[in-house]
Amino acid sequence: MQTFTIALLMLLSTFGPAMVIAVVGYAAIKGIARNPAATPRIMLSMITAFVFAETIAVLALLIVYNLFK
Numbered sequence: 001m002q003t004f005t006i007a008l009l010m011l012l013s014t015f016g017p018a019m020v021i022a023v024v025g026y027a028a029i030k031g032i033a034r035n036p037a038a039t040p041r042i043m044l045s046m047i048t049a050f051v052f053a054e055t056i057a058v059l060a061l062l063i064v065y066n067l068f069k
């Protein structure tokens with residue numbers, strides 16, 4: 001049962017940031033397609049959002065690892 005709990009928590013802790021990356025990436029592509037001149041600003045915002053989402057994912061995985069260590 002503990003293995004299932006760990007697997008479920010790891011799945012949930014990576015699913016959220018993965019969805020954020022997907023939505024932000026999709027919105028950035030749409031924004032660049034509408035206004036190619038704004039590409040540098042859109043890319044900077046997109047990369048910043050990716051970094052924050054990945055940070056949340058890594059922290060969540062570390063917390064799950066430490067909880068069930």
